Amino acid sequence: MNGHDWNGKIIFHVDMNSFYASVESNHDPSLAGKPLAIAGNPKQRKGIVVTASYEAREYGVKTTMPVWQALKKCPNLIIRPPDFTKYRAASAELFHFLEEYTDLVEPVSIDEGYMDVTSNFKKRNVLHMAEEIQNRLYKELGLPSSIGIAPGKFLAKMASDMKKPLGITVLRKRELSQKLWPLPVEDMHGIGMKTADKLKQWDIYTIGDLAAYSVDSLKGRFGVMGKKLYERANGIDYRIVDPEAAKEVKSVGSSTTMSADVNQKQELLNVISMLSEKVEARLKHKQVCSDNFQITIRYSDRKTITRSRKLLNPIFTKEEIKTQAVELLERYWNGESVRLLGITGLEVIPIADAYKQLDLFSYKKDIKEAKLSATMSQLTNKYGNHILKKGHNHTDS
Amino acid sequence: MHFVIQREQFVHSVQHVNKAVSSRTTIPILTGIKIDTSSEGVTLTGSDSDISIESFIPKTDEENEYVDIKETGSIVLQARFFADIVKKLPGDEIEISVQDQFATTLRSGSVVFNLNGLDPEEYPRLPKLEENQTFSLPQNLLKDMIRQTVFAVSTQETRPVLTGVNFENDKEQLTCTATDSHRLAMRTVATETDNDELSISNVVIPGKSLSELRQILEDTNDHVQIVVTDSQVLFKFKHLLFFSRLLDGKYPVTNNMIPEQSKTTMELSTKDLLHSLERALLLSKEAKNNVINFKTLEGSVIEINSVSAEVGKVTEKITCQSLEGEDLRISFNGKNIIDALKVIDSEFVHITFTGAMSPFVIRPGDHNQMLHLFSPVRTY
Numbered sequence: 196m197n198g199h200d201w202n203g204k205i206i207f208h209v210d211m212n213s214f215y216a217s218v219e220s221n222h223d224p225s226l227a228g229k230p231l232a233i234a235g236n237p238k239q240r241k242g243i244v245v246t247a248s249y250e251a252r253e254y255g256v257k258t259t260m261p262v263w264q265a266l267k268k269c270p271n272l273i274i275r276p277p278d279f280t281k282y283r284a285a286s287a288e289l290f291h292f293l294e295e296y297t298d299l300v301e302p303v304s305i306d307e308g309y310m311d312v313t314s315n316f317k318k319r320n321v322l323h324m325a326e327e328i329q330n331r332l333y334k335e336l337g338l339p340s341s342i343g344i345a346p347g348k349f350l351a352k353m354a355s356d357m358k359k360p361l362g363i364t365v366l367r368k369r370e371l372s373q374k375l376w377p378l379p380v381e382d383m384h385g386i387g388m389k390t391a392d393k394l395k396q397w398d399i400y401t402i403g404d405l406a407a408y409s410v411d412s413l414k415g416r417f418g419v420m421g422k423k424l425y426e427r428a429n430g431i432d433y434r435i436v437d438p439e440a441a442k443e444v445k446s447v448g449s450s451t452t453m454s455a456d457v458n459q460k461q462e463l464l465n466v467i468s469m470l471s472e473k474v475e476a477r478l479k480h481k482q483v484c485s486d487n488f489q490i491t492i493r494y495s496d497r498k499t500i501t502r503s504r505k506l507l508n509p510i511f512t513k514e515e516i517k518t519q520a521v522e523l524l525e526r527y528w529n530g531e532s533v534r535l536l537g538i539t540g541l542e543v544i545p546i547a548d549a550y551k552q553l554d555l556f557s558y559k560k561d562i563k564e565a566k567l568s569a570t571m572s573q574l575t576n577k578y579g580n581h582i583l584k585k586g587h588n589h590t591d592s
Numbered sequence: 593m594h595f596v597i598q599r600e601q602f603v604h605s606v607q608h609v610n611k612a613v614s615s616r617t618t619i620p621i622l623t624g625i626k627i628d629t630s631s632e633g634v635t636l637t638g639s640d641s642d643i644s645i646e647s648f649i650p651k652t653d654e655e656n657e658y659v660d661i662k663e664t665g666s667i668v669l670q671a672r673f674f675a676d677i678v679k680k681l682p683g684d685e686i687e688i689s690v691q692d693q694f695a696t697t698l699r700s701g702s703v704v705f706n707l708n709g710l711d712p713e714e715y716p717r718l719p720k721l722e723e724n725q726t727f728s729l730p731q732n733l734l735k736d737m738i739r740q741t742v743f744a745v746s747t748q749e750t751r752p753v754l755t756g757v758n759f760e761n762d763k764e765q766l767t768c769t770a771t772d773s774h775r776l777a778m779r780t781v782a783t784e785t786d787n788d789e790l791s792i793s794n795v796v797i798p799g800k801s802l803s804e805l806r807q808i809l810e811d812t813n814d815h816v817q818i819v820v821t822d823s824q825v826l827f828k829f830k831h832l833l834f835f836s837r838l839l840d841g842k843y844p845v846t847n848n849m850i851p852e853q854s855k856t857t858m859e860l861s862t863k864d865l866l867h868s869l870e871r872a873l874l875l876s877k878e879a880k881n882n883v884i885n886f887k888t889l890e891g892s893v894i895e896i897n898s899v900s901a902e903v904g905k906v907t908e909k910i911t912c913q914s915l916e917g918e919d920l921r922i923s924f925n926g927k928n929i930i931d932a933l934k935v936i937d938s939e940f941v942h943i944t945f946t947g948a949m950s951p952f953v954i955r956p957g958d959h960n961q962m963l964h965l966f967s968p969v970r971t972y
Contacts, residue, residue, distance in 0.1 A: 280899050280905060284904060284905070287902060484972075547972065549971075549972050550881050550883050550923065550969040550971055550972075551969060551970040551972075552774050552925060552967070552969050553774075553949065553967040553968055553969060553970055554773050554774065554967060555771060555773050555774065555775075555776060555849055555951055555965065555967045556773055556844065556849075558949060558950065558951065558967050561949060561970055562949045562950070565949060565970065
């Protein structure tokens, strides 16, 4: 590639291959080169494979496969429980390393991120740079990776998926018709099974079908997302690489505009109950909680206030969220007509990182509650629900 | 009013009473220090209406003459300025005289300060307490008791009664308890009283009062007299009276909170544990939760670790003197344990656990006059 007459962007999508498994074998070199799986609960044969090393994949071991099935495919499979402390530390190292090349590094998840290397492009051959990054990641951090290179985030992401492990794929706009459009539509990043099914009802089977479809019909059927999908399929993606983006995903909330201005307290309380339920569901979906909840009140004259309160312990249930929101409402609502109400959990933290300081006077309640939730998670473990969902999220790590 | 006083004695007294003066009082006169002179000596008073301190400087004692009283009377002077001024005066003596309109002159060496005083008639009178419930303690013991409990009071106003230390007696046994509902510190001592019917219960002294009192208490065996009423407590020293308001409300029953059984017990060096926790806290402080993980290993060894997603992790093993009972994994706020270990003067501590989500107790290895109770943190 030649940088002289280029005025677009060059984006890398750097994606680790079997990240958890790589980190485990870095910590325990005896695992290197062996079939290894990270599974929810290795003692129970019913645990589910979260990640498998490429050696294990050769035997047919796949993510989301139950342990017993994986062992059948690969009898000498080594199984380890996940250790997120290790993975987070390795992840931090990974992003520090990428920042050596450019400040414009945006972590997307624990093991993948975007880099905007447009400014590097003026100075050196970025294909060589990608090779160097891949080699050094492998040699210095022990992390195999795949890199996608494209003029936008979406294409870079699609490119990094095209060759694994240790692939480098350049996806130019003029190559879309050969490289991207023949792919089935469900392979498109951002399209889940449900959306794919709906698209198929419209005879959209490949990304190419989507790219050629009427943007207005897509917009009519799927709203803003329809338009975005159309643009992505056509390689149009103006999103910038934002190093702060990962930090910004720090609040989870819900708000609603009333059909008519409300000045009855009971009605506002009903709205708060409804919002608390929604916020609980969203927190749960993202597997996070918060110790800092905020309410937003917009009055009928459009004047808007937000008031928040920091708590001792992170919370995530609708009852607790409601209690906080009601207290804030009672304290700060001036009694005038309200047009919009919102509840937001600020600075959310992963549930796995959350702690609750128990109370000497009431810890027995928590013991009861913990027993109950342990039973519940045993049940979900048994049926693989929870872990299945997780596995699907980082489909191929 | 007109007198000449030894500067050192006077500065010392002013500093004592100044501890009670708050600049944020709603009663303007209380921003001042009141000075009264009588034929016996000089009395200084400072108060924020929660705490009041009265310090007396006698005209003479067995050895020295401290004050030369030329004319008796009273004045109130702005504490903010007055306390700093007397500290910085150059001479060995200070001469104070009040003229018309409360105009006051301070002379020391060749320095003259003219200060505008306030009307002493406006200054509230200190309460006269009924001295039915009285006992005494050596100053150094009371000082220890405060040091060993007051750190555990709550700083949250959500449950005001927990911002104080609860005093209770059972015959000659006096027990002080402080808790912020996450940790609890309890200290017991023997008291001396002439009163067979001494009955102290639900006497909750604000933590702030005790912290101020602690600075006045000296490392001596000299006794301090303690007078308790329904709403006030008075600590009587030879030349100083320290009054504090008591907190309203019922202090929670805490005796039944101390677990009687145990599942895992251990004895280990106080210093080893303290230093290990301090190291572990270097990382968990970063995570802002002070959470430390603790587990038992084979062969009387415990492991302490803490993790910060950004910084890294630390693991440390300590060999205990003894370790018995079930295996245990527990997480707790390391800062709370450190606070307690710092006030335990014994070489070894004895720790009793009753499960990963139940309170645990730390006691000094060589006596049973003190215990610290902690609730763990729950992980999800």
